[in-house]
Amino acid sequence: MPHPNKTKGTRIERAMVKKYMDDDIPCERMIMSGALGGAWSGDLRVGTERWKGEVKSRKGGGGFVTIKRWLGDNDILVLHENYEEPLIVMPYSRHKELMQVYEREINANH
DSSP states (O other), rough: OOOOHHHHHHHHHHHHHHHHHTTTTOOOOGGGTTTTOOGGGGGGGEEETTEEOOOOOGGGGTTTTHHHHHHOOOOOOEEEEETSSSSSEEOOOHHHHHHHHHHHEEEHHH
């Protein structure tokens, strides 16, 4: 029987695939949820260009509290670490808008 954390992870990944697909954004879950590494790394492939995505879930949002506080009511949060590429955090609703525009552009040019 699978470990409860594995079961939860699979459930959340499948829910995210459904969420993207419901919003007309191509998405699929990776084989073995990216456990194979290399070209198979990441949990999801999102969009026509198949961007790699990682899914993390925490009961009660533990570990996300500071990030959510920093984001506040802003559209994006930029996380900068010296000598590293900045990371961008944004709510799904804003990400969805960007992905839908991107998908329309990609499809118009193909």
